[in-house]
Structures are given as C-alpha cells and as structure tokens.
Amino acid sequence: MRTLRLWAAALLLCVAPVVAPAQANAVQIEKHDFEDGTAHGWGPRGDGVSVTVTGAAAHTGTRALLVDGRTATWHGASVDALPFLDVGVTYTVTAHARLVSGQPSSTVALTAQRTPDGGTTAYERVAAGTVTDAAWVELSGEYTYGAASSELLLYAESSDATSRYYLDDITITADEDPGQSGLSTDFESGTAQGWTPRASAALAVTGETAHGGTRSLAVTGRSASWDGPSLKVLGRMNKGSKYALSVWVRLGPDVTSGDLGLSLERRTAGEPVYERVAAPKAITAGEWTRLTGTYTLAHDVDFLAVYVESGTGTFPFLLDDFALSYIEPKPIQTDIPDAADGLPFELGTAVERAATLGEHGELLLKHFSSMTPGNDLKWEATEPREGEFTFAEADHLVGFAEQHGLKFRGHTLAWHSQTPAWVFEGLEATPEDKALLLSRLEKHIRAVAGRYRGKIDAWDVVNEVIDENQPDGLRRSRWFEITGLDYIRTAFRVAREADPDAKLFINDYNTEYPRKREALHALVAKLRAEGVPIDGVGHQLHVNIEQAPAAEIEKTIERFADLGVDQHVTELDVSVYTDFVQSYPEISPELFNEQGHRYKELFDVFRRQSDRLSSVTVWGLADDGTWLSTFPITRLNPPLLFDDELQAKPAYWGVVDPAKLAPLVRELSAPEAGVRIDGKRELEWDLLPDTPIARQGELSAGFQARWSASGVAVLAEVRDPSYGKADTVTVRAGGTDYVVRRGGTHAGGFKAHVKKVDGGYRVEALLPVTLGEPVPWRVTVTSGGDEISWNGRLKAINRVKVASAPGGTPTLDGVEEAVWAAAPAITTATVIEGAPKAVAKVKALWSPGRLHVLAKVTDDDLSAESANAWEQDSVEFFVDPGNGKTKGYDDDDGQYRIGFTGRQTVGGTFDAFAIKDNLTSAARQVPGGYVIEATIALPTVRLARDALLGFDVQVNDATGPARTGAATWHDAGGRSYLSTAGWGVLRLTR
Numbered sequence: 001m002r003t004l005r006l007w008a009a010a011l012l013l014c015v016a017p018v019v020a021p022a023q024a025n026a027v028q029i030e031k032h033d034f035e036d037g038t039a040h041g042w043g044p045r046g047d048g049v050s051v052t053v054t055g056a057a058a059h060t061g062t063r064a065l066l067v068d069g070r071t072a073t074w075h076g077a078s079v080d081a082l083p084f085l086d087v088g089v090t091y092t093v094t095a096h097a098r099l100v101s102g103q104p105s106s107t108v109a110l111t112a113q114r115t116p117d118g119g120t121t122a123y124e125r126v127a128a129g130t131v132t133d134a135a136w137v138e139l140s141g142e143y144t145y146g147a148a149s150s151e152l153l154l155y156a157e158s159s160d161a162t163s164r165y166y167l168d169d170i171t172i173t174a175d176e177d178p179g180q181s182g183l184s185t186d187f188e189s190g191t192a193q194g195w196t197p198r199a200s201a202a203l204a205v206t207g208e209t210a211h212g213g214t215r216s217l218a219v220t221g222r223s224a225s226w227d228g229p230s231l232k233v234l235g236r237m238n239k240g241s242k243y244a245l246s247v248w249v250r251l252g253p254d255v256t257s258g259d260l261g262l263s264l265e266r267r268t269a270g271e272p273v274y275e276r277v278a279a280p281k282a283i284t285a286g287e288w289t290r291l292t293g294t295y296t297l298a299h300d301v302d303f304l305a306v307y308v309e310s311g312t313g314t315f316p317f318l319l320d321d322f323a324l325s326y327i328e329p330k331p332i333q334t335d336i337p338d339a340a341d342g343l344p345f346e347l348g349t350a351v352e353r354a355a356t357l358g359e360h361g362e363l364l365l366k367h368f369s370s371m372t373p374g375n376d377l378k379w380e381a382t383e384p385r386e387g388e389f390t391f392a393e394a395d396h397l398v399g400f401a402e403q404h405g406l407k408f409r410g411h412t413l414a415w416h417s418q419t420p421a422w423v424f425e426g427l428e429a430t431p432e433d434k435a436l437l438l439s440r441l442e443k444h445i446r447a448v449a450g451r452y453r454g455k456i457d458a459w460d461v462v463n464e465v466i467d468e469n470q471p472d473g474l475r476r477s478r479w480f481e482i483t484g485l486d487y488i489r490t491a492f493r494v495a496r497e498a499d500p501d502a503k504l505f506i507n508d509y510n511t512e513y514p515r516k517r518e519a520l521h522a523l524v525a526k527l528r529a530e531g532v533p534i535d536g537v538g539h540q541l542h543v544n545i546e547q548a549p550a551a552e553i554e555k556t557i558e559r560f561a562d563l564g565v566d567q568h569v570t571e572l573d574v575s576v577y578t579d580f581v582q583s584y585p586e587i588s589p590e591l592f593n594e595q596g597h598r599y600k601e602l603f604d605v606f607r608r609q610s611d612r613l614s615s616v617t618v619w620g621l622a623d624d625g626t627w628l629s630t631f632p633i634t635r636l637n638p639p640l641l642f643d644d645e646l647q648a649k650p651a652y653w654g655v656v657d658p659a660k661l662a663p664l665v666r667e668l669s670a671p672e673a674g675v676r677i678d679g680k681r682e683l684e685w686d687l688l689p690d691t692p693i694a695r696q697g698e699l700s701a702g703f704q705a706r707w708s709a710s711g712v713a714v715l716a717e718v719r720d721p722s723y724g725k726a727d728t729v730t731v732r733a734g735g736t737d738y739v740v741r742r743g744g745t746h747a748g749g750f751k752a753h754v755k756k757v758d759g760g761y762r763v764e765a766l767l768p769v770t771l772g773e774p775v776p777w778r779v780t781v782t783s784g785g786d787e788i789s790w791n792g793r794l795k796a797i798n799r800v801k802v803a804s805a806p807g808g809t810p811t812l813d814g815v816e817e818a819v820w821a822a823a824p825a826i827t828t829a830t831v832i833e834g835a836p837k838a839v840a841k842v843k844a845l846w847s848p849g850r851l852h853v854l855a856k857v858t859d860d861d862l863s864a865e866s867a868n869a870w871e872q873d874s875v876e877f878f879v880d881p882g883n884g885k886t887k888g889y890d891d892d893d894g895q896y897r898i899g900f901t902g903r904q905t906v907g908g909t910f911d912a913f914a915i916k917d918n919l920t921s922a923a924r925q926v927p928g929g930y931v932i933e934a935t936i937a938l939p940t941v942r943l944a945r946d947a948l949l950g951f952d953v954q955v956n957d958a959t960g961p962a963r964t965g966a967a968t969w970h971d972a973g974g975r976s977y978l979s980t981a982g983w984g985v986l987r988l989t990r
Contacts, residue, residue: 026173029084029091029235033169034063041302042167045155046075059096059136059168066100067156068164077167078155081112082194083304084235086178087148093126094140095156095170099133099163106131106160110139115151117191126154131165148193179238180326185231187215187320198307199227209318211248211288216320220252223314230265230307233324237297237304240357242327242624245277245306246292251285252316258283259311262291267303279630280311288320294327294624294644298354329359330645332366337656339367339641343603344610346370346407348617350571353393355621356400363646364621365404370457372409372570372617373397374627379419382448386422386440389447398455409570409617410452412460412507413445414491416477424478434483441487442494449498458615460507460538460570461495462488466519468510469891469914469939473519489532496533507538507570510891512548512556515940524563536566542619543602544575545594547886549692550601551700557609567612571619573639574598574651575628578887579978580909583635592638593662596650599641600658601694608695622646632910666792670705670771672799675713677766679755685715686948687800687985688885693781693790698722701729701781701788707796711750712769718742719760720783729763732778733794738767771796801826801970801984803951805844810852814924814931819845820854828955828967832974836965837861838929838957840875846943846988853877855932855953857900862930863958864901870956871963874899875932878971880950880980881941887979891915892940893950895977898923900930907977943988951986952976 032040034053042065044051054066067077085091097108109128115121127141145152156167185193187205195217197203202221210216219228237243249260261280266273277293297304308319340347348370349355355364364371375381376393383389401408423440427433449459465488467475474480479487488506495504506524510516520537528534537560541553557567576584576591584591606616620626623638624646638644641652653660668691673684690702703716716729727742740746740763744754752765769775777794780787803826808819823843838859845852855875864872876897884890894915895907902923906916921934941947954976957965968976970984 027177028173030172033061034065035061042077042079045078046072049075051077057166064166064168066166070162073159073161074157076156078153081154082152083232085152089174089178090142090144092173093143096136096138096168097131098136098166099131101133103133103163106158106163108158108165111155111157112143113153114145114149116147116149178235182325183236184323186213187217188213195229195231198230199223201227203229211320216318218318220316225312226309228308230305232305234304236324239297242294242296244294244325244327247322248288248290248320250288250318251283255315256285258313258315261309263307263309265305266301268299268301279634281634296354298357332359332363332646333648336648339656340369345613346615348372349621350374350619351621353396359646360621370407371401372411377410378412383444384420398452407457410456410459412463415463427482429482437482438490441490445494446498449495453499456502458503458505459495461491461504463507466508466516468515468519492532492534503535504533505536505538506534509540509542511539512553517556517559521559536568538568538570540571541569542571542573544578545598546578550605551692554605557612561612566614568615570617573619575637575639580632581978587638592650596654596661597664599651599654603655668792668794669797670707670794671797673706674708675706677751677753677764679753679762679764690717693788696786696788699783699786699788703779705794707771712767714765716763718781721759724784727783730780733767733769734775740765803986804989805846805986806989808845809847812922812933812935814922814933816854826969828953828969830968830972832966832968834965836957836967838955840955842953844986851936851938853934857929857955859929862900863960864899865961869897869905871958872899873958874956876954878952878976878983879936881938883948883950885981887981893980896936898932898934945988945990947988949986950980950983952983
C-alpha cells in the first residue's frame with residue numbers, strides 16, 4: 001500500500017505511520033510496503049537492473065521489492081522524490097533491507113541524486129547499514145536540501161556490485177506537514193522553479209515585465225488551449241484538506257484579447273482527471289489579472305499538477321507570483337440545531353466526494369437527512385464511452401449514504417446537457433436512428449439505475465425537457481428531435497423496471513413562472529394519462545434574493561397537486577444578485593441578512609405545502625462549493641446555508657430560527673402621481689406591480705404608494721377569505737399609525753376607502769405625509785390572530801412615464817410611412833452618461849404578437865470604430881412584455897440594440913437564449929443622422945388594447961472608438977441593461 005503524504009499521524013484512517021523516536025509529532029509523507037503488488041514508482045537504476053515485487057520475502061506483510069541484475073555499485077532501485085520532498089524540510093527516511101539468500105554481506109545505502117536549478121548534480125548520502133541474508137536491517141537517516149532543484153532521485157545502492165537484495169517498508173516522515181506548508185513561485189531566481197510545459201509550449205523567464213519583483217514566466221509556442229505551464233504539486237496537498245490557489249497572468253505582447261484559467265490534473269493508476277480551480281476569464285490587454293480559487297483533494301493520487309490554460313486559442317501569455325496555501329479548517333458548530341430537525345420533509349444537499357471528507361463530512365451528517373450527487377450520476381460521468389461505465393464516484397457517494405443512513409436522490413438519467421457526443425453522433429430523425437437512440441437510452445438506464453437498485457430513494461429520470469418559448473412547450477433537444485416524446489416514455493418505463501421501488505421524477509427549472517409551470521403541468525398530465533410511471537415533479541428553484549416571488553413558488557406547488565404526484569424541491573440556492581452582470585468585491589452584512597429572510601420566506605412556503613412536498617434539496621453543502629461562483633459569470637456569490645468556512649449564515653437561521661435574524665429594512669420607491677381615493681384600481685396603480693407582503697396561513701397582501709403635494713396615496717390589496725371585523729391595514733409612516741378597518745372605518749385626519757374584491761378587500765388611502773428624505777414605512781395587515789408586515793423606508797421618485805402605441809403594421813425599410821403618423825413620439829432627453837449630442841425621437845406601433853419601433857436619430861458624427869457594440873452610435877430598445885419592473889431580467893425581457901450600420905446585438909438572461917431571434921430591423925443613414933426601424937416579436941404575451949409593456953429607449957453617442965454620451969427616455973439610473981425596474985411603460989391603444 002502507498003499513502004501519499006496525506007495525514008497527520010493522529011488522523012490516519014488506514015495506515016499507522018512509522019515514527020522515528022526523535023519525532024513525537026512526525027507526519028508521515030510516504031509509505032511504500034508493496035502489498036498492492038505494484039512498485040509504487042520505484043524502477044531500475046542502471047542497465048540490466050530488474051526491480052520487481054515479490055512474495056519470496058517481506059519485512060511485514062507478504063511482499064517486498066526485489067532488486068536484481070546489478071553490475072555496478074551504484075546500480076539499484078530509484079524513485080522520483082521531487083514530488084514529495086520539499087526545500088528546507090528535514091525528513092527522516094527509513095527502509096528495511098535484506099540480502100537474497102547466499103549473497104555475501106555488504107553495505108546497502110540510500111542516496112539522493114539532486115540537481116539544483118541551474119546547478120551541478122550532487123549525490124547526498126541519506127542512510128546506510130551492513131546488510132546480510134540472515135535478517136532484515138533498518139536503514140534510517142535524516143535528509144534536507146536547501147535550494148530549488150530540477151531533479152531529485154532517491155535510490156538504493158550497494159558496496160557489492162552484484163548483490164541481490166530486498167527492500168520493504170520504506171517510510172518518510174517529517175516534523176512538519178508539507179501538505180500544510182504551502183508553495184510559491186516568483187521566478188526571481190531566474191529559473192522556471194519547477195514549471196514545465198504540458199506539450200509543445202516553450203517556457204522562459206523574462207525580465208521584460210513582472211507582477212511583482214523583476215521577473216515573470218513567458219509562455220509561447222502553445223499547440224492547444226490546454227497547452228502551457230504546469231507545476232507538480234503532488235505532496236503539497238493532503239487528501240481531505242482545502243487549499244487556496246492563486247496566480248497572476250497577463251496576455252503576451254501584441255495579444256489584444258484572450259481568456260485564461262487555472263486547472264488541476266490528477267491521476268490515479270495513470271487515469272487522468274481534469275478539474276477547474278478558476279474558470280477562464282477575459283484578461284485585459286496590458287494588465288495583470290489574478291486567477292484564484294479553492295480546491296479540496298478528495299482522492300488518492302499518484303500525480304497532481306496545477307496548470308494555466310486558455311478557454312480557446314493558443315496565444316502567448318505570462319504568469320507570475322503563483323501561490324498555493326493550506327486553509328486551516330474551522331471546526332463545525334456543534335452547539336447549533338441540526339437544520340433538518342423539525343422539518344416536515346427531508347432536507348438534502350448536493351455533494352461530490354470532497355464533501356464527504358473531514359469537516360465537510362461532519363457538516364453533511366449533522367444537518368442533512370438526504371444527499372444527491374451534483375454530477376457523478378450524469379451520463380458523461382457514468383458512461384463517457386459507449387458500454388464503458390465508470391461508477392467509482394457514484395459508488396462512493398451511495399456507499400456513504402448507506403453507511404450513515406441518509407436517503408439518496410439520483411440525478412439524472414436523461415438530460416440534453418452533460419451527455420457525451422457519441423450518444424447522438426451521426427443520428428437523424430429516422431425510424432432506424434430513433435430505435436438506436438432509444439436502445440442506447442434503455443441500456444444506459446438499466447446499467448445505472450440497475451446498479452443501485454434498492455439503494456436510491458428517488459431518481460430525476462428526465463431533466464429540463466420544457467421550453468416554454470416553443471408553441472408546444474417542449475425543448476428541442478437532440479432527444480426530442482430524434483424521438484419526440486418517446487425518450488421520456490422509454491426513460492420512465494425502463495427506470496421503473498430497473499428499480500421498481502424508487503420514486504421517479506421529472507425535473508425542471510423556472511417552474512415557478514406561469515408559462516413554464518403550465519407547460520410542464522400539461523406534459524405530466526398527458527404522460528400520466530398514458531400510463532407513464534411519473535411519480536413526482538421536481539422544482540429546481542435556482543432563485544435570487546428577490547425573484548421569483550414566493551407567492552408564485554407556492555402557486556406552482558399548489559398547481560401540481562391535482563395530478564396526484566409527489567413534489568420535491570431539487571436544486572435550491574439563493575443568489576445574492578438579481579442580474580447576470582453585477583459582481584460585488586464583498587458581501588455586506590445587510591445583504592446576508594436579506595438572504596436569510598429570503599430563505600425564511602421560502603421555507604415558510606415549503607412548510608405550508610408539506611402535505612404536497614416531501615423533500616427539499618439545497619444545491620450544495622457550503623459556499624465554498626457552489627456552481628454560482630462561476631455561472632453565469634465568475635463572481636463572489638455565496639448562495640447556501642453555510643459559508644466558506646462551514647459556519648452558519650443568516651441563511652441557516654432563516655431556515656432554523658428566523659427570530660435570530662436582524663430586522664429586514666427594505667426600500668420602496670413611490671413615484672409622483674395624483675390618484676383618486678375611491679377604492680378602485682385605476683391605470684396609475686397598474687403601471688407598477690404590487691410589493692408583496694409575505695403570506696401567513698391564508699393571509700397575504702401587496703401594496704404600492706404614490707406621492708403628490710396632497711400627501712402619500714397608498715393602495716393595499718389584501719387576500720383574506722375569512723372576514724373579520726377586526727381585520728385591519730395599518731400604515732406606520734414617520735412614527736404615526738394610520739389604521740383602516742376592513743369595514744371601511746378609520747380615524748380622522750386622512751381619507752380612506754375600502755372595497756370588497758374576490759378573496760379579500762382593497763384599501764386605498766391618502767395620508768398626510770410629506771416625502772423629502774426617505775421616511776420610515778411599515779405596512780401591517782391583521783386577520784384574527786395572524787399578522788403580516790413589510791418594514792423599510794419610502795422614498796420619492798419621478799412619476800412613471802407612459803407612452804402610447806397605436807395598432808398598425810409598418811413596412812420594415814427604415815422609411816417613416818403614413819402608418820406612423822398615428823403614433824406619438826417620445827424623446828431621449830434623460831442624460832445618463834457624458835454630454836450626448838445624439839437625440840432620438842421614437843415612435844411605437846403594435847400588431848398581433850409584435851411591437852414595431854421607429855427611431856429617428858439626429859447625430860452628425862457617426863462612428864462604428866469600436867469593436868464593442870455599445871460604444872458605437874446606436875439605439876437600444878428595452879422591452880419587458882410582462883411589465884414586471886424587476887431588478888433583473890426575466891427570460892422574455894430584452895435589450896435590443898441596432899447600430900447605424902445595421903449591426904444587431906441582443907441582451908437578456910444568460911445568452912439571451914429565449915429572445916435572441918425576436919429582432920428584425922432596418923437601418924438607414926440620412927443627412928444629419930440615421931433612422932432605425934425594428935420589429936420585436938413578443939410571443940409570451942397576448943397583445944391587445946390597453947395592455948402595458950415595460951419599455952425604454954437609449955441612444956448611444958460615439959466619437960471615434962469611445963462612447964462619449966448616452967441618454968434614455970425614462971431610466972435615469974443608467975441600469976437598463978441590468979434591470980427592468982427603471983423603465984417606463986408603453987400602453988397599447990386602438
């Protein structure tokens with residue numbers, strides 16, 4: 001058995017260290033006992049030498065290393081020691097030797113052959129002793145070296161040139177653990193300091209530029225994106241320990257763009273695995289950029305190296321100031337409640353092997369009753385090549401769950417993503433290819449689900465099959481293109497046969513949004529009616545601190561209740577961002593507290609729905625292992641219950657004991673407007689969505705506010721089916737309570753009106769409050785013994801602008817024909833950047849399913865010199881079909897940019913996948929400017945008279961290669977590309 005410098009003596013799980021008497025606290029670095037039948041990297045030194053594992057003799061156990069065929073004293077057995085012997089560390093090296101029977105007595109020695117960087121090879125004695133064929137002799141000595149070296153071999157030799165001898169139980173210990181001492185390179189020595197090329201790359205130390213000091217490492221001649229500098233770190237990391245890795249990189253001379261990342265290659269028995277530490281990110285030309293990440297070694301390895309690679313391309317680059325540092329683990333908190341205790345459903349977490357080790361494993365076992373693999377049961381992990389199955393990782397996780405009595409969710413048997421290319425390669429939508437693909441699916445499921453029969457409680461059988469933007473709501477995956485719905489039918493049928501006792505789920509994301517909710521509901525209803533054995537529906541719930549509304553999540557769970565299926569929340573996390581662009585250098589306590597209240601709100605829903613919901617899985621154990629740190633961009637995004645150090649966050653307390661959270665203080669904007677206090681919901685209130693107040697029982701509410709010279713008008717919509725005389729809405733503004741009872745009575749000094757509505761009542765009031773600075777604001781709704789409230793500040797903002805769009809269909813040619821005459825024009829007069837000279841006058845029309853826009857831009861200096869579309873003269877149209885006024889974008893919200901040259905760019909969520917094909921346009925240059933005419937398809941809403949769309953327009957003014965100014969119609973914050981909250985409203989008219 002060989003153990004690679006893994007554990008302090010007290011923590012060894014399987015192998016007790018050999019400790020020299022002078023090293024009471026020694027750390028075992030290496031042990032070679034050859035009991036596994038391999039030579040552990042030891043090989044022949046000298047021509048004709050043979051080094052084999054034999055059972056003819058052993059110091060302990062049943063095997064040893066036989067050295068034979070020697071013809072010189074320096075001949076023997078050697079091993080590369082550079083990976084596990086560090087500069088400046090004192091080691092005790094111990095081996096046991098014995099001569100083969102009949103060999104004369106001789107001296108057997110352990111020697112180090114070392115070549116310092118840029119120096120001359122030296123031979124350094126480590127230990128020696130007189131050895132005979134009568135008994136095993138211990139050879140022991142100390143060894144240390146003081147300079148970075150390019151070669152270090154440990155070898156055994158004998159004073160008798162032809163002696164045949166055995167070696168066994170070779171151990172290396174140290175007073176300090178190299179797995180905790182860290183490693184750094186700065187190239188100031190003028191050498192590569194252990195960095196080597198992965199393929200054809202050339203590495204050279206240069207003094208032309210450096211991040212720190214005077215030198216860096218130049219990387220040229222790369223043959224592939226993965227080719228470049230690599231540094232062996234075997235022995236620098238202990239299994240189960242966590243490390244921080246960091247390196248500074250810079251693009252090579254004359255390279256204008258490129259992305260670089262940091263990865264690790266590990267090998268066990270020669271089988272390579274590649275793991276990301278820092279995903280490739282764009283590097284600004286001429287600047288040093290830091291790549292950083294953390295990594296936990298979860299496997300026994302015989303090779304481990306860190307390397308820098310590019311996302312694409314083979315451009316030259318430089319690196320400097322690499323550092324690997326051990327992260328001292330904090331003990332988990334044992335004096336806090338277990339998160340799963342008291343919940344009326346299973347609480348699970350998504351994990352990989354590293355999360356079952358050390359403190360991570362302790363955290364998992366303390367707080368969770370269920371687990372699921374993040375990646376290790378997906379097709380690419382279990383059957384990367386046809387018929388070749390790899391189950392080591394999944395076996396470990398399933399075995400861990402069995403050992404500790406945890407339930408296990410399998411994820412996932414069929415998905416359009418993370419499926420190897422061979423599954424679909426060369427297949428078309430023909431009967432023959434369909435049969436072949438379904439056969440592959442059946443074989444895969446029988447192999448995977450069958451292997452774990454009786455060990456997995458629930459399977460996500462098919463994953464993410466809905467695309468609500470398609471007319472039939474079905475994702476056009478390769479599965480669907482070739483087989484239609486038959487792949488779903490086959491997957492569930494075969495999964496039931498392979499594991500009859502497992503619950504079978506269909507799993508998808510964004511099911512909390514109405515369009516996807518209904519598409520999935522229709523599919524499940526259809527398939528169950530056919531007899532397809534769908535036992536449950538999984539809702540992923542990758543949400544953020546504001547969206548989706550908790551009320552919509554609850555509606556989704558309630559919606560599927562009529563199908564008689566079980567329901568699971570399968571992939572819960574709460575991003576601290578409401579968009580896909582922002583990045584915070586650190587997360588404030590206020591934001592963590594807000595996240596905690598969001599978890600509280602979500603788990604309130606789950607508890608209420610526990611008769612329909614049997615499991616909630618959080619997508620990750622702690623913030624040091626979340627996919628959101630690199631998706632959709634690389635940024636600090638801690639979305640889970642426990643932080644990077646495995647300590648409880650406000651998110652945890654939001655689940656376990658919300659009373660420990662600090663009060664949540666929010667901010668609400670009140671636009672300027674005059675409204676009539678009559679209990680009716682006039683157009684002004686429909687320009688913005690109601691701000692929700694968290695539900696309790698059957699009581700929920702939403703409200704808005706408007707300010708004017710007369711005071712602050714408030715609208716509250718209360719959903720409360722049980723009528724009570726004591727039901728009230730109380731607004732506390734600036735220290736004064738304004739109470740309105742459900743029956744319509746209220747104190748004097750302000751106007752109020754109450755109107756009965758389906759399922760509750762509506763309150764409209766005008767309060768004698770002046771908004772200068774933001775005022776403290778609290779809305780409380782009571783019903784019987786229930787009370788819900790919203791607490792924060794109210795601030796005044798400008799009125800919400802409304803533009804009109806009459807019906808009509810223009811010809812898309814950049815010419816303002818007669819149909820445009822009925823459309824009133826709006827102007828980009830709100831400056832958000834610089835001093836723009838460009839001004840756009842914009843009109844809008846609508847026809848079924850489409851919005852038409854016309855922009856006439858006055859600008860006598862047009863430029864498309866910059867490669868960036870937003871830095872060219874252009875017009876941007878922002879459209880929110882649902883007028884949600886959210887801080888981020890929903891899937892059907894869009895940023896549609898057209899340059900004066902006709903260049904189109906489209907922005908939205910992720911890669912704007914749902915809207916990127918919605919835009920058609922024409923551009924025409926005219927004296928003194930240009931004209932843009934565009935049509936934007938809006939398939940997710942029904943356009944009709946009086947419909948309201950979120951809408952804004954921005955004109956970008958460029959001079960040479962830079963944007964020198966920008967102006968909008970409505971949004972004064974310059975955040976239209978991030979958020980729909982500041983847009984105006986477009987009202988469709990006759």
